[in-house]
Amino acid sequence: MIWIMIACGGALGAMARYGLNLWLFPIFELRFPLATLVANVLGSILMGLAYVILIERGNFQPELRHLIMTGFLGAFTTFSAFSLDAFALMRNGDLFTAAGYVLLSVTTCIIAVSLAIKISSEYL
Template sequence: MIWLAIALGGGLGAMARYGANLWLYPLFEQRFPLPTLCINVLGSALMGVAYVWLIERGTDHPVLRHLLMTGFLGAFTTFSAFSLDAFALMRNGASLTAIAYVLLSVTSCIIAVSLAIKITSEYL
């Protein structure tokens, strides 16, 4: 049942992201990825709400948690999971580790996408 919930949530989250992009991109110039930033911030905020509602308040229902957090928000923006991981590190007193995680994640991902584009452009 959890796998089905993740699949359903993921499908809905991916469609929501696509719809948000269709709606937001015409509103902004393309010089700065503001629509992506908005989606990432919204997804992170929703992840925070879901975390409190489903986990901290003790109302956790595994199927609903996976539908919303893993599926929907995971597809809407993986940045929400990244943000929750960083928050958990800070909350557990590992602030330096959280800062290193954030810097390493962002830098590594930018390097990875840059290298992948370069390599793929040259060889495919």
């Protein structure tokens, strides 16, 4: 059942992310990824709220947590999960590990996408 909830939440999150792009792009035709920034910030805010409501204070079924946090927010923006992981490390006092995680994640992901574009542009 949890897999179905994640899939349903993921479908809704992906549609919400696409809808955000459609809504913001005509308004802000900038050379700046505003829709991505808005999705990342909004998704991180919603992840923080969901964490408190569904995990810390709530007594909700795991299916609801997976529908909202893993499914919807995971598809809307994976940055929200990244942000929650970094926050958890900081909250536990692992500041050095948190800083390393943030730096390593951002740096390696930018390198990874750059390499993938370079390699696929040459060989595909």
